[in-house]
Amino acid sequence: MRKIVHVDMDAFYVSVELRDNPELMGKPVAVGGSRGSRGVLSTCNYMARQFGVKSAMPTSVALRKCPDLILLPGRMDVYKQVSEQIRDIFERYTDLIEPLGLDEAYLDVSDCKLFGGSATLIAQDICRTIHRELNLTASAGVAPIKYLAKVASDLNKPNGIYVIPPSDVDSFIDTMELKKIPSVGKVTSEKLLEDNLKFGKDVKASSLEYLSIKYGKLGRLLWERCRGIDNRPVVVSRTRKSVGVERTFPEDYRDIESLDRVLFDELVPELKRRSSRYLIDRGISKVGVKIKFSDFHQTTKDFTVERLEPEVLSELLREAYHRGKGKSVRLLGVHIGLSEQKNTSEQISFEW
Structure with missing residues (x-):
């Protein structure tokens, strides 16, 4: 099991925007589209949804439903x-x-x-x-x-x-609306309703032969899903390109010395732990330091390397910090890029 x-x-998109722009909290906000032009919304926050605004809605329609809707470009x-x-x-x-x-x-x-x-x-x-x-x-x-x-x-x-x-799978499926099953869209759902098929229990009462004749491959899929049959594994299909770690501070830091201690005492050891499995047979292609300032503006300073050295990290931290021109820091992060080639070095790139 x-x-x-x-x-x-x-x-997701709009939640990131609200996090980075806290002055927009409590207002209806959407990402995508713009006033006076065609387009559709990528997503919107839950306050906007109270006005009937939803994802993939044309911008013009969304603005009619919620004239005060704040539209943000996607990032x-x-x-x-x-x-x-x-x-x-x-x-x-x-x-x-x-x-x-x-x-x-x-x-x-x-x-x-x-x-x-x-x-x-x-x-x-x-x-x-x-x-x-x-x-x-x-x-x-x-x-x-x-x-x-x-x-x-x-x-x-x-x-x-x-x-x-x-133990609850069968009873849950019995009362589950078929439109909730992934791959059952609006048009298909309407066809199923015309055939008096609304809940999982309705499909359970139908034969595989009938469903296959009436709905083809979808009929077999429905028959299986409503009997709790879904043997698909979780498929891992992505090659890792980078590993990073970051910390948001309870209170902003104002001096480079404190940031330096966090970087080497907390972030680097955690980065080493997370990346160890990848560095067994892959090398490092770059290293970077990320800073988010008190006004939520952020900057990242990267450098191409083959192994991690403390002097490089310290210099990247200082260059990123000075871009803030005295602003305090609310978040610090460090990351490495993983090379596509095998690591042939006798010494793991992370050790110094």
């Missing part, structure tokens, strides 16, 4: 960077991670020993860690099969967890 967690960030480079940070957190719990875009992923935590192997407690800790370290919220679903974990992650949004234990 597998333990699958599906983690889905809450209104895909920032969203990708945050997605990498979320991935770093996932890897503390399992190597079996299947990303679905930038803001959601399946995790197979069947072999995770944390919290006595409880998938529920693991999912709760993942969401807590995301909030504590990135100041963003995520929702999670826990189930013994993939598609139900994804369905569950949507049931207690935002910032919630829903668990479907193995």
Whole structure:
């Protein structure tokens, strides 16, 4: 019996924008589109949704529903960077991670020993860690099969967890609307309703032969899903390109000496631990230091290297810090890029 967690960030793009622009908190905000031009929204916050605004809605329609809607341009480079940070957190719990875009992923935590192997407690800790370290919220679903974990992650949004234990799978499916099954879109859902198929129990009462004749491959899929059959594994298909670690401080730091201590006493040891599995057979291609200042502006200073040296890190830290022109620092991070080539050095690149 597998333990699958599906983690889905809450209104990801716009939540990143609100985090980085706290003056927008409490206002209806959307990412994508612009006033006076065609376009659609990428996403919107939950306050905007109270006006009927939703993702993929034409901008003109959204503005009619909510004239005070604040439209922000997307910052895909920032969203990708945050997605990498979320991935770093996932890897503390399992190597079996299947990303679905930038803001959601399946995790197979069947072999995770944390919290006595409880998938529920693991999912709760993942969401807590995301909030504590990135100041963003995520929702999670826990189930013994993939598609139900994804369905569950949507049931207690935002910032919630829903668990479907193995003993509850059949009863959950009985009352589950078929439109919640991934791959069942709006048009298909309407066709199913015309055939008096609305809930999982309705499909259970139909034969595989009838469903296959009426709906083809989808009919077999529905028959399997409504009997709790989903043997798809969590598929790991991405080559790791970088590893990083960062800390948001309870209070802003104002002097370079304090930042230097955090970098070498806290961040570098943690970076070494996280990257050790990759540096067994891969080398380092670059190193970088990231600083976010008190006004939420951030800067990153990178340098191409083949091995990590303390003098290089110290210089990168100072160059990044001086870009703030005296501003205090709320976050410090360090990362390495992983080379595509095998590490042939006798000495691991990280040691000095």
